[in-house]
Amino acid sequence: MPESEFPEIRNLHLFADMANANFTALMRASYVQTFPPQIELITEGERSDFLHVVVSGSVELFSAWNGRETSMTTVEPVSTFILAATIKDAPYLMSARTLEKSRIVLIPSQDVRTIFASDAHFARAIVTELAQRYRTSIRITKDLKLRSGLERLANYLLRIQQSAGRDEFDLPMEKRRLASLLGMTPENLSRAIKNLQPYGVSIDGSHVTLHDRADLERFAKPSPLIDADDA
Amino acid sequence: MPESEFPEIRNLHLFADMANANFTALMRASYVQTFPPQIELITEGERSDFLHVVVSGSVELFSAWNGRETSMTTVEPVSTFILAATIKDAPYLMSARTLEKSRIVLIPSQDVRTIFASDAHFARAIVTELAQRYRTSIRITKDLKLRSGLERLANYLLRIQQSAGRDEFDLPMEKRRLASLLGMTPENLSRAIKNLQPYGVSIDGSHVTLHDRADLERFAKPSPLIDADDA
DNA sequence: TTTTTGTCTTGATATTTATCAATCTATAGG
DNA sequence: CCTATAGATTGATAAATATCAAGACAAAAA
Numbered sequence: 018m019p020e021s022e023f024p025e026i027r028n029l030h031l032f033a034d035m036a037n038a039n040f041t042a043l044m045r046a047s048y049v050q051t052f053p054p055q056i057e058l059i060t061e062g063e064r065s066d067f068l069h070v071v072v073s074g075s076v077e078l079f080s081a082w083n084g085r086e087t088s089m090t091t092v093e094p095v096s097t098f099i100l101a102a103t104i105k106d107a108p109y110l111m112s113a114r115t116l117e118k119s120r121i122v123l124i125p126s127q128d129v130r131t132i133f134a135s136d137a138h139f140a141r142a143i144v145t146e147l148a149q150r151y152r153t154s155i156r157i158t159k160d161l162k163l164r165s166g167l168e169r170l171a172n173y174l175l176r177i178q179q180s181a182g183r184d185e186f187d188l189p190m191e192k193r194r195l196a197s198l199l200g201m202t203p204e205n206l207s208r209a210i211k212n213l214q215p216y217g218v219s220i221d222g223s224h225v226t227l228h229d230r231a232d233l234e235r236f237a238k239p240s241p242l243i244d245a246d247d248a
Numbered sequence: 249m250p251e252s253e254f255p256e257i258r259n260l261h262l263f264a265d266m267a268n269a270n271f272t273a274l275m276r277a278s279y280v281q282t283f284p285p286q287i288e289l290i291t292e293g294e295r296s297d298f299l300h301v302v303v304s305g306s307v308e309l310f311s312a313w314n315g316r317e318t319s320m321t322t323v324e325p326v327s328t329f330i331l332a333a334t335i336k337d338a339p340y341l342m343s344a345r346t347l348e349k350s351r352i353v354l355i356p357s358q359d360v361r362t363i364f365a366s367d368a369h370f371a372r373a374i375v376t377e378l379a380q381r382y383r384t385s386i387r388i389t390k391d392l393k394l395r396s397g398l399e400r401l402a403n404y405l406l407r408i409q410q411s412a413g414r415d416e417f418d419l420p421m422e423k424r425r426l427a428s429l430l431g432m433t434p435e436n437l438s439r440a441i442k443n444l445q446p447y448g449v450s451i452d453g454s455h456v457t458l459h460d461r462a463d464l465e466r467f468a469k470p471s472p473l474i475d476a477d478d479a
Numbered sequence: 480t481t482t483t484t485g486t487c488t489t490g491a492t493a494t495t496t497a498t499c500a501a502t503c504t505a506t507a508g509g
Numbered sequence: 510c511c512t513a514t515a516g517a518t519t520g521a522t523a524a525a526t527a528t529c530a531a532g533a534c535a536a537a538a539a
Contacts, residue, residue: 193487396494
């Protein structure tokens with residue numbers, strides 16, 4: 018793969034502390050590829066041959082069962098996905114597809130495991146990454162089990178408001194996909210948006226305005242133990 | 249702490265490979281305590297001062313929000329809990345209470361982090377453990393988002409049937425708690441059990457009989473990507 | 480520009496799930 | 510043995526959510 022990609026990958030927390038030789042070895046063994054939108058990169062159940070790194074574009078992780086499908090998360094640059102499957106040498110539990118034209122680095126899983134076994138810095142970085150992801154997954158379970166769809170939407174809006182820093186912002190994805198992410202149907206999301214109007218929420222197309230954050234918070238009751246990135 | 253507890257802890261995958269001196273240091277710094285049933289050991293939001301190991305008895309991890317509570321998992325001997333919070337030095341995302349009289353080893357989180365930073369074998373064992381837990385958490389999310397309550401119950405029964413190895417077995421917990429674990433109310437669990445009768449399920453008290461596993465499977469459609477321990 | 484395609488919304492309806500209230504049942508104490 | 514007590518069940522009802530069908534809208538293709 019071209020060396021031009023090295024720096025931003027090296028800057029990832031996951032790879033930042035590992036021995037130079039090991040990093041170079043990993044990169045030498047890797048491939049970079051640019052994929053068009055809507056390409057299924059991996060399919061759940063397959064063997065995890067590569068650790069993937071999204072360098073540009075974005076990737077959706079999703080899962081299907083019995084003819085149904087649900088969106089699990091979106092992977093933005095620069096970060097990795099399916100680390101746990103790679104480490105455990107186990108089948109993928111989620112599928113992945115590009116959402117837009119995306120540049121993906123493919124690092125052979127076998128090399129990752131080999132270097133993981135010999136590079137303590139790398140191993141420790143993996144620990145931190147997995148602990149973080151595990152905690153995020155626990156938060157998602159709590160969100161799903163403890164809240165109604167309307168409450169999930171309200172808290173979701175507060176979370177992106179937080180990261181946007183303003184009371185007006187755009188939804189970062191199609192409503193169709195947002196509905197799936199929140200665990201509801203598109204029809205229900207439409208109605209949920211209406212049901213939040215009394216709390217000062219107005220959404221026009223993908224443009225969101227929170228007219229009264231305090232009011233919405235009274236309804237949503239956000240908790241750092243569910244909604245924070247980490248706290 | 250008494251040395252008599254050492255062997256079974258040492259046998260845990262998590263501690264099996266670490267340097268002897270480090271293991272001994274960890275154990276020296278630790279406490280063992282026996283708790284009566286229904287004692288809240290930790291409360292979500294608190295700082296993670298100790299990594300906990302259940303040596304005997306059992307512990308429920310649960311979470312609450314806005315007056316609601318949900319059961320997240322049960323921890324059986326011998327295994328650890330709140331490893332991720334310990335490693336990240338972050339607040340607990342779940343609370344824990346003893347279900348019965350339980351013997352718990354408390355290992356100071358600071359010592360765990362110190363040794364994690366210096367003992368590569370320990371770090372690698374933590375990776376494996378966290379990867380496993382992360383994957384389990386992903387399975388739970390899929391179970392919740394892709395299946396109805398009835399489907400979750402059906403697959404749950406097939407899973408414990410699998411581990412029991414026979415078509416007759418006992419529910420390993422109160423129905424009340426099972427309902428919470430499956431993300432439904434106790435009333436709904438009662439009705440769900442009835443609704444599985446056409447598929448050969450009969451439950452008398454806590455005694456379960458699956459008269460026709462194949463029939464139940466046709467309904468439940470179990471998937472290794474949701475229901476297996478790992479595959 | 481027009482057409483096409485897919486998303487989004489809305490209304491009507493059905494299903495699922497929760498809530499409330501009233502037993503019923505098992506069981507641990509007295 | 511007999512009661513308290515908590516869990517479990519049942520029925521009635523309400524609320525939440527999904528499904529189906531139609532139409533509105535908007536983005537992409539012709």
